[in-house]
Amino acid sequence: MIGGGGHASVLADILMGQGREIIAVISPDSISERPIFDGIAHFQSDDAIEKFSSSDVKLVNGVGFLPRSPLRKKLYQRYTAQGYEFETIIASDASISSYASIASGAQVLTRGIVQTGATIGENTIINTGALVEHDCYIAAHNHIAPKAVLCGQVTTGEGVFIGANATILQNISIKNDAVVAAGATLTMCLDKNTTHYPIRSTEKYT
Numbered sequence: 001m002i003g004g005g006g007h008a009s010v011l012a013d014i015l016m017g018q019g020r021e022i023i024a025v026i027s028p029d030s031i032s033e034r035p036i037f038d039g040i041a042h043f044q045s046d047d048a049i050e051k052f053s054s055s056d057v058k059l060v061n062g063v064g065f066l067p068r069s070p071l072r073k074k075l076y077q078r079y080t081a082q083g084y085e086f087e088t089i090i091a092s093d094a095s096i097s098s099y100a101s102i103a104s105g106a107q108v109l110t111r112g113i114v115q116t117g118a119t120i121g122e123n124t125i126i127n128t129g130a131l132v133e134h135d136c137y138i139a140a141h142n143h144i145a146p147k148a149v150l151c152g153q154v155t156t157g158e159g160v161f162i163g164a165n166a167t168i169l170q171n172i173s174i175k176n177d178a179v180v181a182a183g184a185t186l187t188m189c190l191d192k193n194t195t196h197y198p199i200r201s202t203e204k205y206t
């Protein structure tokens with residue numbers, strides 16, 4: 001498990017619930033305040049990963065993704081380039097259509113929903129209770145935060161962050177590294193590297 005914070009603890013809960021064993025946590029910060037990691041070996045330097053051969057272990061990307069933080073993607077690309085494989089994690093109570101496709105290293109958490117025809121890119125997080133409707137194309141290294149709603153045929157580029165409880169209307173395309181803030185409703189396409197904020201009720205929507 002790379003990372004030992006909030007996101008990693010949620011993933012550990014899912015994996016342990018599925019009877020999987022986590023042999024080590026790699027994080028510079030202490031994990032002692034998180035009982036879920038009790039009894040698991042802890043290494044503070046990423047160099048420790050190379051102690052484990054890529055043919056013997058799978059990695060879990062337990063570092064979350066907040067707007068404009070490159071760390072999660074960087075770690076993923078560094079270790080896949082060294083031949084390591086990242087585990088694809090699907091919570092037992094997530095609802096994934098058998099006509100949807102989930103790429104390697106993607107993570108669909110508790111009560112996440114991915115409908116028919118949808119595609120989820122590698123290393124992307126579909127967080128707790130998020131809904132990805134039919135025929136959406138969600139690229140790699142995205143974070144669809146808790147309870148976000150993506151209506152049908154939404155497409156995203158790489159590195160997109162969609163905040164908690166945001167709503168994206170159907171057929172909207174969101175370009176690379178764009179951010180939709182928590183609680184916002186997006187009704188038109190969003191350019192790369194731009195941020196869309198919720199409309200304050202007093203503001204006139206132009």
Ligand code: JB3
Nearest residue numbers: 002003004005006007008026027028029046062063064065
């Ligand atoms: O909003 C939700 C539901 N989850 C958030 C998630 C998506 O993103 C969560 O609330 C946090 O905002 C964030 O989760 P994350 O990344 O677990 O954040 P935090 O709890 O701050 O933990 C970061 C972990 O990454 C810590 O254990 C750090 O030690 C570790 N870390 C930081 N840099 C690193 C590195 N670990 C490794 N292996 N290498 C690093 O370079």
